Amino acid sequence: MNKSTLLLAALMCSLPFASNAQQYMTREGHVRFFSTTPIEDIEAHNQQMTALLQVDGAFAFRVPVLGFRFEKALMEEHFNENYLESHTYPNGSFEGSVAGFRAALQDGEQHDVVAKGSLTIHGVVQEREIPSKVQWNGTGWDIESVFEVAPADHDIAIPKVVRNKIASSIEVTITATLIPR
Template identity: 40%
Template sequence: MLKNKLPLLTLFLLGALSANAQKYITKNGNVKFEASVPSFEEVAAESKSTSAVFETSTGDFAALTLVKGFRFKVALMEEHFNENYVESDKYPKASFKGKVDDFDASQVTTAEKTVTITGDLTLHGKTKRVSSTAKISKSGAAYKISGSFSVKPEDFGIEIPKIVSKKVADKVSVDYNFLLNKQ
């Protein structure tokens, strides 16, 4: 008799556990980066399809973007970015997995609060620890998280050819903006 009820009991327990989860998600987060140098053509791109998950009970935050999802103003620059720099066929995803430091959901209101998000950024097959100053707030039943950080291409094994090295910044500025809704 117990054998027949075991699958039903398992489903009930899994449902109860997930009911306590406070996950907020988006599939259309915005990530921009810029590596422009004065007096040269803008080196900037944007992805409007970054997926992210925020677990408010723990402060855990993760994001994933398809590298080919970044759009440049100049098509040729986008092609060079994908083929020569980030090798997006070989390394199709960039991801971040981290945590909002000392997160307390009860302290988040409609007023923006400054927080620090620390975690591992994986790009071009390399992982590096990054820290970001971010703003977090509630917007109705959703969380808004936005912030920025900078990285060096060389930290991720991305080589900038000498011929264009003066046209690309040593540090790439990354800005992100997410509106995460309850799952």
Template identity: 25%
Template sequence: MLRIVSLLLLLGLTTTDEKLRTNSGQITFEASVPAFEEVTATSKSGNCVLHTKTGDITTEVKMTTFKFRLALMEEHFNKNYVESHRYPKAYFKGRINDFNFFKLSPIAKSFTIQGKMELHGETKDVTMQAQIRKVDNGVEIKSSFILNTDDFNIDIPAVIKTKVSKQVNVRSVFTVK
């Protein structure tokens, strides 16, 4: 009888929704235009929660945690473009298609993630590609996608429109445990 109860408990533990998380994910964006100053920034404070049973995934990042090579770019980014004082965070909530936690291995596998991105007070559907693999004590999720500043009502002043791309390349790396 004890063995049956133990087996039922073990089965119950493997089917419950476990959440893996981190608050030190790296998110980098780049909006450079050839022949002009590099426009790139990185945050090492991205939050991510992965539901291992469903493949649901949520991320958020404080806009003021993005660091630029030049302090003036960082100031303009926060004050004029993303207006961090009004919209302090960016959020993503979605699902990893065909996700099966138990089939992950140390060799990265490609997945498609679909969801909604909220940035600068606007919400848009986003689809991205990700490389996901098991690592020591967790799961590594590397993704990349492109955001268009017009989709999020981020105005780029006419004076620098030729120096900053409206197509922003975003890369993220989260190791959730």
């Protein structure tokens, strides 16, 4: 079990013992990534993101790398075996807090916030500030975030023969509805 999985498990297990702390979670968050170049567009979707949000703004998510689905089976195979090495690095994760979350009222309006913390992909941890939106939906929180990830920042080697088919910066979109735990 890798360090980020252990930290996420510890966070999820310890939160029930926090006094008066209400938590929201999902096991069905959606992650989409999109790479566009003049030669080819590459898009993948994953519906297996697990996320946990505490009312004080503590936030964590985990995404199983093998859960990404591509239009072409060969793309999926290359992604898992050659680029993300999903058997060695089975999850991507984020652990941190949502700055401004306490100010986000349960008013049904969308609020801009920033998730600050550690983004781990391919075993490489990067400190990030990720602009996000949160909105109370009457029973839980809808979250949405769009940000860029450069494969080079996470030591993901792209072979020269396909380098012109994969963007140097990949757009990542995260959407989820977190309900009371």
